[in-house]
Amino acid sequence: MSLELMLASSIVALLVILLPTLFLLSRKLGPSNSGNKAKNSVYESGISSPIGNSESRFSAKFYLVAILFVLFDVEIVFMFPWAVNVRELSLFGLFEMFTFIGLLLLGLIYIYKIKALSWQ
Template identity: 65%
Template sequence: MSNELLLSSVIFVLVGVVLVSVFLLSRFLGPQNKDDVEKNTVYESGVSHPIGGTKLRFAVKFYLVAILFVLFDVEIIFMFPWAVNVKELGILGLTEMFMFMALLFGGLIYIYKKKALSWD
């Protein structure tokens, strides 16, 4: 076994031991107010007494819109470095970016045709 592997194993185990000990110390040494009913009640956006239960099921549309937002947000992450280096990339870089944008625009058209962005 090499020295680097041994050293990294020891560091990994030590970090684990330190983390576990910090969590256990905070659990036993920290304040424990289990009888405070007001502290354990739900508080969301200024509403002290929410209507309905907490086990409500959300529509899939919320998750779909969130995933689509992340997808098109990643598009911007890819487009920014291209915009910075557009002169060095030349016509090939321009063609590749237009192909990338056409692919994403095709995905947007598909999403629009499937009516994934329309709310009922």
């Protein structure tokens, strides 16, 4: 048996034994959540009794706006290295960045055209 296989099997065996033991110890030694009504009651933003069901469905618009935000926010990450190396990239780098920003602008125009951000 190779040394790497022995090491990997011993790590797996250790995790199989150690993790359940730690969970059981934390359950036995940790504080219990006994029937204290004030401690177990819901409290959110100053409201002690919430209104409505917590399992209500959200509109897909929320998810669409979140995905679009992440999409356009990640593009900023690509602009930082360009801004740092703009002098070394010269005219070709400038043309590439204007092309990149132009594609982003076309995407934003498309999003406005299909009214993806309008709330109705």
